Amino acid sequence: MLNSKIPAGSLDKKWEDYKGHCKLVNPANKRNMEVIIVGTGLAGASAAASLGELGYKVKAFCFQDSPRRAHSIAAQGGINAAKNYQNDGDSVFRLFYDTVKGGDYRAREANVHRLAEVSGNIIDQCVAQGVPFAREYGGLLSNRSFGATQVQRTFYAAGQTGQQLLLGAYSALERQVALGNVTMYNRHEMLDVVVIDGKARGIIARNLITGQLERHFGHAVLLCSGGYGNVFYLSTNAMGSNVTAAWKATRKGAFFGNPCFTQIHPTCIPVSGDHQSKLTLMSESLRNDGRIWVPKKQNDTRKPSDIPEDERDYYLERRYPAFGNLVPRDVASRAAKERCDAGYGVGSSKQAVYLDFAFNMDRYGRIEASKRQLSNPTPEEIRKLGKEVVAEKYGNLFDMYAKITGENPYEVPMRIYPAVHYTMGGLWVDYELMTSVTGLYALGEANFSDHGANRLGASALMQGLADGYFVIPYTLGNYLADDIKTKPISLDHPAFVEAEKNVQSTIDKLMNIKGTKSVDHFHKKLGKIMWDKCGMARNEQGLKEAITEIQALRKEFWSDVRIPGEANEFNPELEKAGRVADFLELGELMCVDALHRRESCGGHFREESQTDEGEALRDDNNFSYVAAWEYKGESQFELHKEALEFVECKPTQRSYK
Amino acid sequence: MEHYTMNLTLKVWRQKNTGTQGKFETYPVSGISSEMSFLEMFDVLNERLINEGKEPIAFDHDCREGICGACSMHINGRAHGPWAGTTTCQLHMRAFKDGDTITVEPWRAGSFPVVKDLTVDRGAFDRIIEAGGYVSVNTGNAQDANNILVPKDKADAAFAAAACIGCGACVAACKNSSAMLFVSAKVSQLALLPQGQPEKKTRALNMIAQMDKEGFGSCTNTGACEAECPKEISLTNIARLNREYIAAGFTYEK
Numbered sequence: 001m002l003n004s005k006i007p008a009g010s011l012d013k014k015w016e017d018y019k020g021h022c023k024l025v026n027p028a029n030k031r032n033m034e035v036i037i038v039g040t041g042l043a044g045a046s047a048a049a050s051l052g053e054l055g056y057k058v059k060a061f062c063f064q065d066s067p068r069r070a071h072s073i074a075a076q077g078g079i080n081a082a083k084n085y086q087n088d089g090d091s092v093f094r095l096f097y098d099t100v101k102g103g104d105y106r107a108r109e110a111n112v113h114r115l116a117e118v119s120g121n122i123i124d125q126c127v128a129q130g131v132p133f134a135r136e137y138g139g140l141l142s143n144r145s146f147g148a149t150q151v152q153r154t155f156y157a158a159g160q161t162g163q164q165l166l167l168g169a170y171s172a173l174e175r176q177v178a179l180g181n182v183t184m185y186n187r188h189e190m191l192d193v194v195v196i197d198g199k200a201r202g203i204i205a206r207n208l209i210t211g212q213l214e215r216h217f218g219h220a221v222l223l224c225s226g227g228y229g230n231v232f233y234l235s236t237n238a239m240g241s242n243v244t245a246a247w248k249a250t251r252k253g254a255f256f257g258n259p260c261f262t263q264i265h266p267t268c269i270p271v272s273g274d275h276q277s278k279l280t281l282m283s284e285s286l287r288n289d290g291r292i293w294v295p296k297k298q299n300d301t302r303k304p305s306d307i308p309e310d311e312r313d314y315y316l317e318r319r320y321p322a323f324g325n326l327v328p329r330d331v332a333s334r335a336a337k338e339r340c341d342a343g344y345g346v347g348s349s350k351q352a353v354y355l356d357f358a359f360n361m362d363r364y365g366r367i368e369a370s371k372r373q374l375s376n377p378t379p380e381e382i383r384k385l386g387k388e389v390v391a392e393k394y395g396n397l398f399d400m401y402a403k404i405t406g407e408n409p410y411e412v413p414m415r416i417y418p419a420v421h422y423t424m425g426g427l428w429v430d431y432e433l434m435t436s437v438t439g440l441y442a443l444g445e446a447n448f449s450d451h452g453a454n455r456l457g458a459s460a461l462m463q464g465l466a467d468g469y470f471v472i473p474y475t476l477g478n479y480l481a482d483d484i485k486t487k488p489i490s491l492d493h494p495a496f497v498e499a500e501k502n503v504q505s506t507i508d509k510l511m512n513i514k515g516t517k518s519v520d521h522f523h524k525k526l527g528k529i530m531w532d533k534c535g536m537a538r539n540e541q542g543l544k545e546a547i548t549e550i551q552a553l554r555k556e557f558w559s560d561v562r563i564p565g566e567a568n569e570f571n572p573e574l575e576k577a578g579r580v581a582d583f584l585e586l587g588e589l590m591c592v593d594a595l596h597r598r599e600s601c602g603g604h605f606r607e608e609s610q611t612d613e614g615e616a617l618r619d620d621n622n623f624s625y626v627a628a629w630e631y632k633g634e635s636q637f638e639l640h641k642e643a644l645e646f647v648e649c650k651p652t653q654r655s656y657k
Numbered sequence: 658m659e660h661y662t663m664n665l666t667l668k669v670w671r672q673k674n675t676g677t678q679g680k681f682e683t684y685p686v687s688g689i690s691s692e693m694s695f696l697e698m699f700d701v702l703n704e705r706l707i708n709e710g711k712e713p714i715a716f717d718h719d720c721r722e723g724i725c726g727a728c729s730m731h732i733n734g735r736a737h738g739p740w741a742g743t744t745t746c747q748l749h750m751r752a753f754k755d756g757d758t759i760t761v762e763p764w765r766a767g768s769f770p771v772v773k774d775l776t777v778d779r780g781a782f783d784r785i786i787e788a789g790g791y792v793s794v795n796t797g798n799a800q801d802a803n804n805i806l807v808p809k810d811k812a813d814a815a816f817a818a819a820a821c822i823g824c825g826a827c828v829a830a831c832k833n834s835s836a837m838l839f840v841s842a843k844v845s846q847l848a849l850l851p852q853g854q855p856e857k858k859t860r861a862l863n864m865i866a867q868m869d870k871e872g873f874g875s876c877t878n879t880g881a882c883e884a885e886c887p888k889e890i891s892l893t894n895i896a897r898l899n900r901e902y903i904a905a906g907f908t909y910e911k
């Protein structure tokens with residue numbers, strides 16, 4: 001059944017052996033092979049550039065007006081790599097181990113080890129491209145810490161690491177466009193995969209400017225379309241981030257892995273009102289220098305500056321002395337929710353905790369004063385010097401916070417609350433990143449493979465670029481080597497005609513509903529169901545209710561949504577409608593998955609399964625597997641299990657105390 | 658912060674597509690919270706237009722946190738509106754007061770044709786990058802990252818230039834519709850770094866040639882681009898681009 005194709009041999013030799021033995025495609029044949037790539041974020045852009053460099057004929061698609069705008073651009077804090085530049089004991093094994101443990105033992109060991117192995121190459125590649133990472137005065141690269149690790153292995157470019165990495169990959173992509181190896185299709189949205197004789201052979205895409213449907217052939221199709229956090233309506237994702245490409249693949253037979261594994265990020269700016277359209281992350285790197293606290297007294301309405309030190313509860317430092325404010329995201333998020341639910345929340349909504357920089361600003365100010373040999377510096381001088389240090393590290397984040405909230409975080413603590421951020425689940429893929437449909441691949445956040453039930457900070461960028469730069473160039477060749485005799489298939493093939501007809505009829509159906517409610521109306525309702533019942537804490541009753549409610553909402557959507565304008569023009573409402581229609585199906589599957597997994601692990605917290613101290617309690621005897629769901633028709637999903645074997649990292653109760 | 662609600666009048670550019678004539682339409686909007694972002698105010702208006710059976714206003718937007726560069730509104734005659742160093746999506750309604758009339762237009766530049774309403778086509782920027790906005794290094798070619806030493810001040814200056822989000826505000830703000838700030842940001846980033854040296858001459862020459870081909874205007878050093886840039890890209894980058902371009906022109910050997 002589910003063959004994950006993990007190579008034999010010891011864990012640290014698997015990838016090397018694979019590379020040594022996989023099939024190759026000679027350069028002349030590569031020029032005749034066409035590859036379709038959907039999405040141009042870190043995974044898609046790096047794959048398109050690398051495959052173009054190898055000589056494949058690449059067609060890349062993005063729904064944005066330029067590939068540079070993919071949502072990888074918004075990643076803030078950094079990218080991990082096992083370089084051990086800081087001589088603090090890091091190694092490939094430690095990065096691998098931290099990632100498997102951080103994922104609460106629900107990731108595939110072989111994939112994670114490969115990720116750790118290539119992590120160093122990514123940094124080398126990006127630096128060679130001219131990515132301006134932060135540096136020390138000696139000209140060497142600088143590192144910082146991130147959650148759940150005790151080494152400094154995170155490379156960064158202020159709070160704009162994702163931007164700089166994506167622009168590096170984007171420029172490599174544009175270079176291949178100039179050379180004619182990659183054809184770029186901006187403002188195009190993939191609306192179906194075309195499968196011929198059991199193999200993915202192309203896509204149907206809609207030109208978003210003209211509304212025309214287009215058929216595109218490819219010997220293979222790579223989905224690099226990101227995560228599905230927007231199923232919650234409010235998330236840190238971009239407004240356009242969607243599950244459509246992955247969901248169309250699911251409906252064509254690709255299995256969906258661990259759909260309920262969602263990451264709720266602990267440090268986001270709290271919701272301010274019903275008008276809210278998205279949530280903004282404040283990078284996890286801030287937890288290096290910010291201390292999280294709430295008042296010790298319930299419903300304390302004093303200003304933070306009026307609450308004396310001994311009346312503050314630094315609850316992460318209290319509960320988790322070993323990792324303190326740098327516990328993993330799932331742990332930090334649940335702890336914030338616990339405090340707020342117990343009545344200790346702050347701000348007008350009481351759904352927030354403080355993230356306070358005063359302590360470390362003072363510490364940095366003293367260090368700077370000492371460096372400058374200022375004897376007896378005044379508190380004002382210390383403050384000014386400390387502020388300069390913090391501004392250099394996190395300036396853009398502080399500015400962003402100030403613009404959104406109207407408060408100055410240099411003066412008053414930030415107010416933060418958890419928000420949906422990343423989805424560990426995604427299309428099930430084997431070791432070669434191929435989905436259960438032959439010739440259809442999924443890279444980056446769109447696949448399920450490397451992060452288990454909880455992703456560690458600064459690992460998403462690493463995975464996207466690992467898949468695109470260093471994994472797919474080998475694994476795709478291994479598949480295409482057997483396909484060199486396949487000539488481009490005519491776009492008049494019945495499978496293309498049929499797929500386009502189906503897409504067209506869905507669009508016609510949507511346009512003809514002519515109901516009374518906007519797409520956003522349904523999206524917000526779906527988001528509320530998901531957040532309340534399939535969010536930070538889940539239980540059997542809530543999930544069952546959610547499934548019924550989503551089914552009813554979906555019915556209402558298909559009878560009452562209103563889409564203005566025409567189908568054959570630039571129509572953002574129609575685009576949104578198609579995406580929300582897919583979210584309405586995915587949301588149900590997420591609840592089905594969450595319901596079946598009667599254990600807590602990582603970001604998936606089932607209230608029925610917790611330790612006496614309220615920590616997530618895994619059930620390794622019954623749930624140490626990947627849940628890969630097969631679509632069998634509306635509301636019908638069949639479960640396939642891929643058992644997880646742990647050779648190097650023996651599962652234990654995760655402890656950050 | 659004190660919150661307040663306000664009633665506003667919006668004058669918005671409506672244009673069906675590239676080939677048709679556009680015009681301003683006036684919309685009263687009420688009950689807008691000072692905590693909303695500018696685009697959330699547009700969401701409220703669009704929701705109302707949909708409920709009234711009218712066509713909502715099309716505008717580009719995606720990340721809504723000031724980094725993707727998609728949003729692009731010309732607000733009361735200023736690219737991205739009244740706040741310095743801020744994209745449209747990060748502009749909040751605190752910037753306005755009850756009773757204000759706000760005029761919203763798309764970027765106005767011949768090289769950025771209007772797609773619909775407030776949405777424009779900025780494909781010219783991608784083509785300028787294609788002309789040379791990269792280091793020619795294939796995947797797998799790289800040496801160990803710490804073998805390349807970059808002085809911190811140079812790395813910081815390269816980063817400041819690389820922070821450009823490609824939104825096009827510099828072009829929209831310029832009376833000549835010049836793209837010099839955009840081009841200079843990329844040329845500067847790579848000219849400041851050792852990795853960019855081998856191709857520095859062709860990069861400057863080819864990117865400028867493409868910029869001219871796209872129909873962007875010349876730079877007359879007015880500085881409007883720097884004033885309106887949401888990422889506060891410095892005008893000194895243009896000076897550096899001019900130096901790179903002139904030096905390349907004098908010494909290029911092909």
